[in-house]
Amino acid sequence: MGFAVNVCVISGADDGTMMTLHSENSGRQVDAGWTLSIGRLETCDVCLTKDSFVSRNHASLHWRSDRWFLQDLASKNGTFLPNPSNFFEDQRVTDERPLEPGQPFRIGRTWLVIKALDT
Amino acid sequence: MFIEDLQTYAEQELHQMRHYYLGVEHLVVAMLGMDGSILARYVRAQGYTPTYVTELIRRKIGKGARQRLWAGILRTPRLDRVLRAAEERARNPQNVSERELLDALLDEPDSMPLVVLQMLDIDLDDLRQFAHKVKGTGALPARVHVDSPHAVPLNEDQREVMNRMFTRYQSIRVERQLLGGYTEASLFVITPIHHDGRRDASVVVKIDHAEAVQDEADRYLRHVRDTLPGSSARLVDRPVILDDRPIGGIKYTLVGGETEAPRDLRAMLHEWTPQQIGEWLQNRLYPTFGKIWWEQRDEYRFLVWHEYDRLFPPILTLEYVPRDQVPPEALTIRQPINRARLLGIDYGDIVIIENFAVRKTKLDSDTLQVAVGTEGSGALAYKIEIRGVSESKDTYYRGEVIESIAGRVWSTRDDHLNHAVHALAPDFDVESEYIPLSPDQSRRCPNPILHYERLMDLQITGAMSKIHGDMHLGNIMIGPEGTPFLIDFDKVREGHSVFDWVSLEISILMELVVPLGGSTWDDARRIATLLQTLNAGRPLPAEIQNDEPLYNALRLIAQVRQIASRTLAAPGIWTEYYVSLALTSLRAVLFRSSHNDEQHPARRLMLLVSGLALNELKLWQSSALAETQYPDDETDFLNISPSTGS
Numbered sequence: 001m002g003f004a005v006n007v008c009v010i011s012g013a014d015d016g017t018m019m020t021l022h023s024e025n026s027g028r029q030v031d032a033g034w035t036l037s038i039g040r041l042e043t044c045d046v047c048l049t050k051d052s053f054v055s056r057n058h059a060s061l062h063w064r065s066d067r068w069f070l071q072d073l074a075s076k077n078g079t080f081l082p083n084p085s086n087f088f089e090d091q092r093v094t095d096e097r098p099l100e101p102g103q104p105f106r107i108g109r110t111w112l113v114i115k116a117l118d119t
Numbered sequence: 120m121f122i123e124d125l126q127t128y129a130e131q132e133l134h135q136m137r138h139y140y141l142g143v144e145h146l147v148v149a150m151l152g153m154d155g156s157i158l159a160r161y162v163r164a165q166g167y168t169p170t171y172v173t174e175l176i177r178r179k180i181g182k183g184a185r186q187r188l189w190a191g192i193l194r195t196p197r198l199d200r201v202l203r204a205a206e207e208r209a210r211n212p213q214n215v216s217e218r219e220l221l222d223a224l225l226d227e228p229d230s231m232p233l234v235v236l237q238m239l240d241i242d243l244d245d246l247r248q249f250a251h252k253v254k255g256t257g258a259l260p261a262r263v264h265v266d267s268p269h270a271v272p273l274n275e276d277q278r279e280v281m282n283r284m285f286t287r288y289q290s291i292r293v294e295r296q297l298l299g300g301y302t303e304a305s306l307f308v309i310t311p312i313h314h315d316g317r318r319d320a321s322v323v324v325k326i327d328h329a330e331a332v333q334d335e336a337d338r339y340l341r342h343v344r345d346t347l348p349g350s351s352a353r354l355v356d357r358p359v360i361l362d363d364r365p366i367g368g369i370k371y372t373l374v375g376g377e378t379e380a381p382r383d384l385r386a387m388l389h390e391w392t393p394q395q396i397g398e399w400l401q402n403r404l405y406p407t408f409g410k411i412w413w414e415q416r417d418e419y420r421f422l423v424w425h426e427y428d429r430l431f432p433p434i435l436t437l438e439y440v441p442r443d444q445v446p447p448e449a450l451t452i453r454q455p456i457n458r459a460r461l462l463g464i465d466y467g468d469i470v471i472i473e474n475f476a477v478r479k480t481k482l483d484s485d486t487l488q489v490a491v492g493t494e495g496s497g498a499l500a501y502k503i504e505i506r507g508v509s510e511s512k513d514t515y516y517r518g519e520v521i522e523s524i525a526g527r528v529w530s531t532r533d534d535h536l537n538h539a540v541h542a543l544a545p546d547f548d549v550e551s552e553y554i555p556l557s558p559d560q561s562r563r564c565p566n567p568i569l570h571y572e573r574l575m576d577l578q579i580t581g582a583m584s585k586i587h588g589d590m591h592l593g594n595i596m597i598g599p600e601g602t603p604f605l606i607d608f609d610k611v612r613e614g615h616s617v618f619d620w621v622s623l624e625i626s627i628l629m630e631l632v633v634p635l636g637g638s639t640w641d642d643a644r645r646i647a648t649l650l651q652t653l654n655a656g657r658p659l660p661a662e663i664q665n666d667e668p669l670y671n672a673l674r675l676i677a678q679v680r681q682i683a684s685r686t687l688a689a690p691g692i693w694t695e696y697y698v699s700l701a702l703t704s705l706r707a708v709l710f711r712s713s714h715n716d717e718q719h720p721a722r723r724l725m726l727l728v729s730g731l732a733l734n735e736l737k738l739w740q741s742s743a744l745a746e747t748q749y750p751d752d753e754t755d756f757l758n759i760s761p762s763t764g765s
Binding site: 013017088 | 142144175179180181184199227234342518
């Protein structure tokens, strides 16, 4: 079974970029899940080269049991989610966290959001 | 031309933020910064200053690194799209107007600056309609007639805020001013009157700095709105912010109170007996708010400074020193804080502060206040003030984490406390380990200004719940039929549950007990001795029972303690209360009331109350509870020997 997703950049120098990823040519399929890598390296599925706060292998996104999970890979400058009680204070993620649909997340200084694929 | 001016502003913004790209966030900040722009006018009409919104956008986007990854300035893909769309909308693509640009921007609602606007409850469709409706500057609203039957004076700023706030009314009646917070805010009870003479229910209007007003509204939305009992003070409308001055106002509507103007509990001190007040607190106020606030408590093991450092003045005040003038041996302050080293810092030392967050930028006084943590997130402590920051030529915004900044120590918190105590004309040595509790010095208590820092270092067990954060007599309101209301929500947070009741005890001591007890140090000692009896749970001595007003006032204190006992983590274990009391009363030694500069008698008593609380802690800490929870060197913190730091 194949997967596809849109990852949108919503801040920083790449703001407004949308990356469409398909499991045929991106990420790793594990069991019934799918994993995408995020980082500065060109081999990453979501490659962010214009933010110097992004580590080479910064974080990964996992799709399993019908939802997305965000995992930090011991990045230097951090992976963040908005604090539910105060949008203006971001919470650093050090482990794996589920992502609500449409919830923005921050890799270094770059905000991203996952969008359902337009079909 | 609009678009050219805008680009100039936007480029300034990107340089200040160390961004090497131009994006829609810079355009939005530039629009906010242009006087009379549609966007600036719209956010003002929604109760926000353009500066406030700008700082939140900056905070969400963050400053870039000093190191560049490319030469020149890139344009983001979104900016290209937006500018193209705006040019397509414009009749003359060379001359895009703000309306066309806004239209194009609003088609991209998931861009960060627009996400920020939406988080502030700003309706983007309404903004678009506004952009199409407005032409030039709108007509000035009609003046509201102000009637002040009790001759409450209003200054020009206050009149202007009222004028904007009650613009659809024919007139307002100023019922009274509520006196006495320890901030610069002023509070009024106002009855608005329609053009046909109908009166609406009275409201409480708070006027303060624009930034404080916007923070309070934001805090209300996040912490308070959904946790209030059915009848309560509510912020229904957005704040009003003046265009040309950093002054604003908010309006508390007392839902449930429809007939007569509400009174604050401070005013009731003159109308009700202390018994009546105590019964009202116990039977009306506590049941109304207790269930949703203080009783929703969790056990909370915390370092005292996490909760209480915020009450005190900055731990250090620094004069900015440019980086190239910092000597290599300068001390660096960073997390985790080494408190012993921090407390060893002296006048004239140069220190480097790393990764502190900006709490306040006071541009008029060229001062920056930084701290570990921020208001909303758990701990907020180690406030440090840095003066002369304009020399750094850097822009700072609230919430920004500054990687590194240095300064020379100008004053310390201890200096503030020492000055405050000296101003009270002490008849004892301010630097001695103990201060006298009796004229012949036979009874004494530890000197709080020498020991409070050690108290801050303790880890204690208490209860945590939603708290008001500033519950003094002036913030408790009584509506018709005795309905209880609280107002002034700018310090509401998850915090130490007993703090609200400690604050109320202190407010009652300062405002009810002290005026009955006399104004000298010996008068303060007499009251302190009576409070010590109360602490011990012993009956007040017979002779005081003849002084009925004072006796009743002290009974009220006992009753407040009784209510407070319900908010303790463990029944009957008062350690957390006395820790809170020792620090909250010491803070009160620093109070300069807005309506009474000469509060010396009350502040004298506060120093003694703090010392007494330390005394009580010594008793508690030696009890079985303490031994099971603390290692010796920490529990024995008042076993006084010349301290060399830890």
